[in-house]
Amino acid sequence: MSPRDQRRQPDRFIDLARMAAFDTLRDVHASGAYANLALAEQQRAHDLTSQEAALCTELVNGTCRWEGTYDRIIEAAGGRALGTLQPAIVDVLRLGTHQLMAMRTPTHAAVSTSVDLAGIALGERTTGVVNAIIRKVAARSFDEWLDELTAGMGERGALALRTGHPRWIVDAWAAVLPEDELEAALQADNVPPVPTLVVRPGLAERDELLGESASPTPYSPFGVIREGNPSELAAVRQRRAGVQDEGSQLVALALTRVEDHSPTQQQKRWLDLCAGPGGKAALLTGLAQQDGATLLANEAHQHRADLVRKALMAYPVNQWQVVVGDGTKPQWQPGSFNRVMADVPCSGLGSLRRRPESRWRRTPDEVHELHQLQRDLLESAIESTAPGGVIAYVTCSPHRAETSAVVTAVADDRVEILDAPAHLPEVPEPRALTDERFVQLWPHRHGTDAMFLALLRRR
Incomplete structure (x- = not known):
């Protein structure tokens, strides 16, 4: 039986786009899958047309993006905590709520498709509770629900609910942005980027x-x-x-623009310390070639190293090398490289517009747990750089604990912190609020991911 035959029961029908969206949400919430990967897999499994795939994508990404706010609405409408409902029922209700709150789906269609989805995917016993709660959700508009839920709430908590962010992220952004830009930055996370x-x-x-x-x-x-x-x-x-996001391109470009003061060598060598999945490594390989240098791409995980090799395959093999190893325990001699890119593992909070589920998946503890690894990798990057050479410390996160706090903790008399914004003169307002020597890009200012860049020179 083909997927297109698996959407009917007596007296019930659900279209493939909604069924695929529900299956994707179950992969995300029950199995911890990444939404973009699960979405692509389910669209293939359900053999969606381009029009069906577009609807499925909006259902999944929109529901994931606003999940925390929708959960509050569902709890208020149902008069019960989400924990008292089956997780799969919650996902049906989230999909229905997104159609009611953010799409042009008529109320009767959003209600009926939610009930039919529950009946087909979960069984007739679930339809009563879904019908009761989704009808109560439909009784108010999104703005009316927000007004009710934020009544008496503090300003930051209300902003979190109205922009679909956890409160801790709102507080973290407030620490690194002017107050008058905070809401614009949060709203920009809800605008899907063009490739x-x-x-x-x-x-x-x-x-x-x-x-x-x-x-x-x-x-x-x-x-x-x-x-x-x-x-x-x-x-x-x-x-x-x-x-590759433009912000990622810019931080790589900035590294290559800094004058190299390291002693003249017969062969210039550049290092990408944490190279997977290979976007920056590919750009750096081309720029290294123009400078008469070669690139060593290091990656800790074999499967990501394979992705780096694929990204570099179009270049002659004598211009690059990929190795698998722990970047904190280098396989090379200290002082081996003229330029080092340390795009370290991070929370990815700078790419929330691309990864809608991650804002609800990440926690403050995870951010702070990454801090020591980031410090260790920056230490390794400094030790790998020849005197006079240059290091770029990069994260796709604007969180202070992953950015300026790492650089200022590690930087000592071994290095000079350079004026990174001066090496991107075409970019307006790039200076980080935490330290004007650093670059902080933002979706609402620059249309890029929220990339952070610090440039250091080895003394």
Whole structure:
């Protein structure tokens, strides 16, 4: 029986897009799957058309993005804690709530499809509670629910609920942003980005990626913003270009712009300390070639190292090398490299617009647990750099504990902290509020992920 036959029961029908969206949410919540990977898998499994896939994507991403706020609405409407309901029933209610609160789905359709989904996916016994709660959700608009739920709540708590963020993230952003930008930054996390592509220097020119649905990135000379499926382009299929956020392109570019004061060597060597999945490594390989250097890409995990190799395959093999190893315990001699990229593992809080489920999955404890690893990797990056050479410390997170707190804790008389914004003069307002020597990009300011950059020179 094909997937298209598995959507009917007597007196009940559910379309494939909603069934695939429900199955994706179950993968996310029951199995800890990443929403983007689970979504792609379920769309293939259900053999969705492009129109069905678009609806499924909006259902999944929108529901995940606003999950915390929707959960409060569902609890208020049902008069009971979510923990008293089966987790699968909660996911049905979340999907229905998103249709009612944020989509143009008519009320009767949102209610009936929620009940039918419950009946087909979970059994008739679940339809009564789903019907009762979703009808009460439908009795008020999103703004009316927010007004009711935020009544008497403090300003920060209300802002968290109205922008679909946990309170701790709101507080963390408030510590690194001017007060008048806080809400705009949070709202920008709820705007899905258009795919951004990057050409591999020496392999492709940006004009090759431009067309009716594409435009150059405003700051990076290598990037293109383009609607549609990137794999439709020959340059992407041939790995002469790839998908990479403009912020990620910019931090790599900044590292290459700093003057290298290390002693002249017969062969310049650059290092990407935490290279997976390979986007920055590919860009750096092309730029290293232009500087007469080669790149060593180190990655701690074999499967991610394989991704790095795939990203670099279009370049001649004598220009790069991939090794698998713990970046805190280098396989190379100290002082071996002219330039070092330390794009360290982090919470990924700077890419919430791309990973809608992660804001509810991450915790403050996880952020602080990463702090020591980030310090250790920066220590390793410094020790790996030749005197006069340059280190870029990068995270896709604006959280103070992962950014300025790491750099200031590690930086000592071995290094000089450089003026990183000066090396990205085309980018407006790049200076971090925590320290003007650092770059902090933001979706609401720059249209990029919230990338952090510090540049250091080994004395």
